[in-house]
Amino acid sequence: MPTLSEKFQTLRAQNEKALVLFLTAGDQPLSELPAVVEALIEGGADVIEIGIPFSDPFGEGPTIQASSQRALDSGVNSRSILNALAAIPKPIPIATMGYYNPILRFGLREFAQASRDAGLAGTIVSDLVPDEADAWDAACEAAGIETIFLVAPTSTQHRIEEVARRSTGFVYAVSRTGVTGAERAVPPEVQDLVRKVKQLTDKPVCVGFGLSKPEHVRMVCEVADGAVVGSSLVNLLHNEWRGGAGRQTIVEAVRELKEATR
Numbered sequence: 001m002p003t004l005s006e007k008f009q010t011l012r013a014q015n016e017k018a019l020v021l022f023l024t025a026g027d028q029p030l031s032e033l034p035a036v037v038e039a040l041i042e043g044g045a046d047v048i049e050i051g052i053p054f055s056d057p058f059g060e061g062p063t064i065q066a067s068s069q070r071a072l073d074s075g076v077n078s079r080s081i082l083n084a085l086a087a088i089p090k091p092i093p094i095a096t097m098g099y100y101n102p103i104l105r106f107g108l109r110e111f112a113q114a115s116r117d118a119g120l121a122g123t124i125v126s127d128l129v130p131d132e133a134d135a136w137d138a139a140c141e142a143a144g145i146e147t148i149f150l151v152a153p154t155s156t157q158h159r160i161e162e163v164a165r166r167s168t169g170f171v172y173a174v175s176r177t178g179v180t181g182a183e184r185a186v187p188p189e190v191q192d193l194v195r196k197v198k199q200l201t202d203k204p205v206c207v208g209f210g211l212s213k214p215e216h217v218r219m220v221c222e223v224a225d226g227a228v229v230g231s232s233l234v235n236l237l238h239n240e241w242r243g244g245a246g247r248q249t250i251v252e253a254v255r256e257l258k259e260a261t262r
Contacts, residue, residue: 001090004121004146004169007046008204008225017261018226019044019217020206021233021254022097024051024064026071028241030084036237037088039247043254045092046226046261049124050085052078052098059126063231067238078102078111086118093121095148095169100128100136108135112143122146122169130162137166148172153193164200171197171205173224194223214260221261229257 002010011018021040028036040048053068053076060068078098085094096115103111103125115123123145128136130149140147146169151160153174163171175190190207197205207220208228217227236253240246 001119001121002093004047004093004095007093008170011046017221017224018046018204018206019258019261020047020049020208020226020228021045022049022051022228022230023237024053024067024071024234025081025084026053026074026076027067027234027238030076030080032244033084034088035244036241039250040254041092043251044258045254047092048094049097050081050094052081052096052102054099054102057099061231063235067234078106082114082118085120090119095122095124096120097124097126100125108139109142112139112145115145116143120145122148124148124172126150130166133166150174151193151197153189160196161200164197164203167203170225171201171203172228173197173205173207175207175209175211175220190220191223214256217257217260227261
């Protein structure tokens, strides 16, 4: 499995940007997670973020909040998700995305090591600010897991500098304030945010929140190293996957998004 850093280097050499896809683990049965991931890879995903459901996903919009609740209602937890991920072939990097509370309950070093044992490349902790991440950074470094922190258009210069310094996989640039969700347009000010981050680090910068269409992906990839599509894919999987019956619909949708990164 390539690391995040290696994957972005390969994409640069191919003159491509990254298509990063988010799904909520457990929204479809965990037994079907390998098939879902395989379909996303076939469509052209470069990186996959596996969302770990949490009872209070306050940074998410209604689509991902609903998917998290469905997953929790089905009985999944962090350990069962990591166990399921361990059995999945990983020709591309896979990272987890979640909240700090479940990781604290699991144990920082224990979660980081379990992630590594599962073959994961990185982690995103949505509500962990870099100024308070010393223990988490140390756990990830010890386990060989790359870290990804978030910046937003409202981030202070100090926050942007800290995120740029501490992120080892890539920097996640939030395209707008508020919560996640598939919107009709991506705010143009995200380009200014990406340029500001790139002045501080040579790490890749990927843009997420509200991207749902190929034209959104194409726009942010003019300045960023990749685009993150989440809510619209979660919604598509919920409506179309149907135990794999809608697999080809998913593959084709991903292909259209990936084409916009070239």
